Every structure is written in structure tokens, then in C-alpha cells.
Amino acid sequence: MIDAERKFRAYLSENDLRFTSERLAILLHVMSLHEHFEVDDLHHQLRQQGLRISHATVFRTLALLIDCGIVQKIPCQKMPARYEHIFGHDHHDHMLCLRCGKIIEFQNAPIERSQEKVAKEHGFQMTGHHLIIRGYCEKCR
Ligand SMILES: [Zn+2]
Numbered sequence: 308m309i310d311a312e313r314k315f316r317a318y319l320s321e322n323d324l325r326f327t328s329e330r331l332a333i334l335l336h337v338m339s340l341h342e343h344f345e346v347d348d349l350h351h352q353l354r355q356q357g358l359r360i361s362h363a364t365v366f367r368t369l370a371l372l373i374d375c376g377i378v379q380k381i382p383c384q385k386m387p388a389r390y391e392h393i394f395g396h397d398h399h400d401h402m403l404c405l406r407c408g409k410i411i412e413f414q415n416a417p418i419e420r421s422q423e424k425v426a427k428e429h430g431f432q433m434t435g436h437h438l439i440i441r442g443y444c445e446k447c448r
Pocket residue numbers: 398399400419436437438
């Protein structure tokens with residue numbers, strides 16, 4: 308069993324939710340993807356694997372995976388939201404191109420430190436964050 312599955316099982320049982328074969332299939336597929344994806348792509352790929360799974364099930368399972376910290380949602384304004392698994396990966400933030408939808412990942416230590424400092428100044432106990440810089444990529448600007 309992979310660590311993500313262990314974590315998901317623990318989360319489901321804590322919340323009195325069942326660990327179903329559909330939920331497992333979605334989790335395993337999400338963990339195998341290393342790009343940002345849309346719900347529709349994920350649904351399509353699962354169906355191509357022969358899984359008879361509804362769009363609603365995919366959507367609901369993703370919401371659970373986000374809640375338990377395995378998946379992150381990247382809101383994309385007027386474009387469909389993108390998702391990615393973050394479990395087992397170093398923290399990173401995103402830039403989103405509003406014209407072509409390109410997503411650029413970045414890590415920047417001074418930005419990270421500044422956010423921790425700001426939170427502390429407000430007596431705020433920070434447990435996480437996700438920063439999205441919106442704008443236009445090199446090709447679209
Ligand atoms: Zn960050």
C-alpha cells in the first residue's frame with residue numbers, strides 16, 4: 308500500500324466514510340499523474356481505463372482528497388480549475404496565464420519567509436498557504 312493510500316484510508320475512517328474501490332482507483336490515478344489536470348481530463352482517463360465512474364463521483368472524491376491534504380486545487384478564474392497531487396512533494400506556488408492557461412510552478416524562499424513573518428505579526432498560526440500569481444506568460448503578454 309502506498310503512503311497516500313494509508314493517509315486516505317485514515318482520513319475516511321476518521322470521517323466515517325467508506326473506502327470504496329472507486330475512491331481507491333481515483334486516488335491511484337491521481338498519484339500517477341505528474342501534471343496539473345482538470346476534472347474532465349481525470350474523468351476521461353478513468354473511463355478509458357474501463358472504469359464506469361460518474362463525473363459526480365470523481366468530483367466528490369477530489370474534494371475529499373483536497374480536504375485530507377493529498378490534492379491541491381488551483382482556481383483558474385474563468386477557465387476550469389486545475390488539480391494536482393501535493394502529497395509527497397515539496398511545497399510550491401503557481402503563476403497562471405489568463406490567456407493560454409499555462410501554469411508555471413515556482414519556489415521562492417524569501418516569499419515563504421515573508422509570509423511566515425506576516426502571519427506571526429498578526430498572532431496568526433500559519434498551517435499552510437497557496438499563492439497564485441495571475442497574469443500573462445512570456446508568449447501571451
Ligand atoms: Zn509558497
